[in-house]
Amino acid sequence: MVTSPELDRGGILRESATAARHLARICFKTGPPTHTGVELEWTVHDAADPARPVDVARLRTALGRHCPVTLDHTSPATPLGHGGTVTLEPGGQLEISTLPRPSVAALIRATEAEIAEVTALLTVAGLVLGRSGIDPHRRPRPVLETPRYRAMRGAFDQRGPAGRTMMYSTAGLQICLDAGDVGQVASRWAAAHAIGPPLLAAFASADRHAGRRTGWASARMAAWLDIDPPRTRPVWSPRRADEDPTDAWVRYVLAAPLLCLRRHGPDWTPPPGVTFADWLDGALPRPPTTDDLDYHVSTLFPPVRPRGYLELRYLDAQPGRDWVLPLAVLAALFADPGTVRAAYSIGAPVAHRWSAAARRGLADPAVAAAAAALLDLALTALPGLDLPAALHDEVQRGVRRRLATAERGAR
Template sequence: MVMSPELDRVTVLGDEAAARGHLARICFKTGPPTLTGVELEWTVHDAADPTRPVDRERLREALGRHSPVTLDPTSPADELRRGGTVTVEPGGQVEISAAARPSVAALVLATEADVAELRARLDAAGLVLGRTGMDPWRSPRPVVDTPRYRAMRRAFDRRGPAGRAMMYSTAGLQVCLDAGEPTQVADRWAAAHAVGPPLLAAFATADRHAGRRTGWAS
């Protein structure tokens, strides 16, 4: 099951070959590696009481014209001033998908400006962005519910509660890179996996969840 660009429509892929073809078209377009992007995701909290749940209506009002259509079907879903797109994850986490740039320096400058704009909007609504990779105070709870998220939840529930914790309580950082030329893809993919563990160790910030110590750094 995959989502269309409209985000709220579902297409069912009937076999593995169809799924492979779809992923190849949208995720592994090859060519010269020229652009870098980033997706920044945070939990969102009431500024006065971080344990208080933040519902979708409060998020919609705070984000205004930048609300995604999954939160407000009538929203124009306008980009932030420097081109970042705002989305809201199933647990109410807010994410900026920055517009890809030809240099890391340009990406950082544009993304910092978009983050500042997002913070200002949330601040005006009495909300703040979380500072850790997992919600330290609240238990997992759904805020945005779409066919895609329901399908994910059903799949994760077959393995236990960790899937819901990931969907509803975690935040993250995703660096987006071009796949590269066809002959480079395997080596670039392997390199990305190799740097993952040290980056995880360097930025691990999930030692507390739902008011309790997790026993883990990440």
């Protein structure tokens, strides 16, 4: 195998214990939980005809100096006005990744400004951002091609069409929370998973795809659950609730098959079925490096992913300003250890119901009851976020609307 120094950065790994120590250093950064971040994805549409395909050239022109290098390798990829970055997913979905902020209000203000900045660029090009977690108008089609994306498509195609749906048609909302102090990590990790199904249901926005109803409240999550379980299933489960978070993550990472193997040229297809643990055991011509391990981690997509902080990946993209609502709900639920414990207690009985929440949403009575209790708890904790009065009232009204829907589903 021909490799380059760029692909060989980092120390060589020759045993699983060394890999485990490396993962342990980077997966959960402990300290007081003070920062919150958000990553927003949208499908992108022609303003006059949302079913019309949007090509690479049009996106490149619209984004200008903010264009990611995956779309134009000559782009300066200039950050947005408040430090956030623009990236594109393989179906042309646009993502803004904000800088984390110690204040939820400051995070919302900065994110609003960056959304407005991108929206203005798209408007000039006759483009608009989508309003749901899956493309309601178009069938899946590739827009951005890279060796990584070709390898992903090849791997996912072996299981069926869900991979292409996920890659080319879905858009999510990711909330990023600090892992917390050493004594808080396990409880925050468990709560982040346990409340996933009810909050997925409460904020599901992906029931229509390619011009038809899908039969799922969140067809976006349905695609994720179907593509490749060793890299998309939850790391934590009620059956192993007491497992140390770092141990669980190490086991998950090493057992996952390689999705792509970086090399010169356009073909990054790995040998079939080779896990990272296999690579450590000598399955490939050269030993892996810490850089290879870090890259492998970037190809794992569980509903909650530890990246030093906790990246909660289970929410659908929201219409308009509604992204503020789940951000505020999660920030409120995780603002205090007591609220974290209460949220876990509410979510634990339905923590395994990912598929039911994705399919039925708040039509599932058990999931709806948990969602209602979590939203009520969040409303109680909301004053602790110290939001400006107008923003507090806006969030409160929006969450109460979701609460009323959840309460109807729970009856």
